[in-house]
Amino acid sequence: MPLFYDYKRSILGDVEYEANQSIPVLNWLRYRQVAKAAGRDADREAMQADLQAITDAGFLASADSMNSFWTTYQRALDLWYGDWCTAKQIPGLIERVRGGAYVEVNEIFAEFAKLAHVRGNFILVPRYLPSGYTRSRSMNTLRGGFRSKWRDYWDLTLVGIKTGEFDEFFKRSPQHPEFDLDAQGGFDGYIDRNDLDMYVDTHGSVKPLWPGHLDEGAKALSQSKEDVMHFVENACSVIREREHRLAA
Known part of the structure; x- marks a missing residue:
């Protein structure tokens, strides 16, 4: 695919x-609507191809978008306009956007909307089937849940990986080399293997992803319009940089 191809x-x-x-x-918004209906x-x-290679080796994984569009867009509609939209309300949201609503927020999120589904924002994350269960446990689902402490933010997720909060996924034995942190040399090796150095100093x-987001006691969600704008700027920057890195 060409550089910055939007999937x-x-x-x-x-x-x-x-x-x-x-x-x-x-x-x-239309992608979210169409993809959900089509199961894509x-x-x-x-x-x-990467997922299939892991499956063929006898392991499980999920593809994940590191920087969620919906989490912060949803929050922005609340901060700017006092509107809180759930995923079930996306059809109505589409009609309002087509009718000219939310112009300022939509302009702020325009570039991120284009970059949210390029390769530079995608990564594989581990999942596994617990003993005695028929349904797998997914890191993707855990970090992105509505009540999750990480709320689908990749900076919080990386801190969680570094501090061992996701060890149930990364410290399993046996483990596929893609997710074997010990074999990779720990967190620093994970960053190198996945071309994530733009996320660390x-x-x-x-x-x-915005000032204060990783401070002790900070809220996972953006608390101000400034937080939102910092997030969009920084998310677009790291996606662009990683997109170029993966293509090199």
């Missing part, structure tokens, strides 16, 4: 994708 295009089709380009957020995921389709500490 939403493959699900929406060229005609609809191009028709929504004047308001890129519409492509994200852009990240899974983009990383299908020169000392190996995780960089916050």
